[in-house]
Amino acid sequence: MRLICNLFGHNFEVSRNVTYHVKEYKCSHCNKELTTNGNGNLIALTPKYREINSILSRIHTKRQSKLNREELHRTYKMTS
Numbered sequence: 194m195r196l197i198c199n200l201f202g203h204n205f206e207v208s209r210n211v212t213y214h215v216k217e218y219k220c221s222h223c224n225k226e227l228t229t230n231g232n233g234n235l236i237a238l239t240p241k242y243r244e245i246n247s248i249l250s251r252i253h254t255k256r257q258s259k260l261n262r263e264e265l266h267r268t269y270k271m272t273s
């Protein structure tokens with residue numbers, strides 16, 4: 194399978210959305226993984242970055258649910 198990548202290049206697909214700006218990518222042929230770093234560059238997804246991403250993802254999800262709660266609260270206030 195790696196031969197295909199050597200000949201035609203990797204075929205990266207988004208494997209995980211970490212935040213709006215940070216995503217993880219996986220090559221559908223050889224399973225090579227990349228991620229976006231803080232500067233928006235693509236780099237190899239090392240265990241260290243995987244850990245950073247899972248922390249980022251947690252913070253992002255928490256922030257999202259907090260925003261949703263506030264939105265709900267505002268909507269509730271407007272209708273009551």
Ligand SMILES: [Zn+2]
Pocket residue numbers: 198202203204220221222223224225
């Ligand atoms: Zn590949």
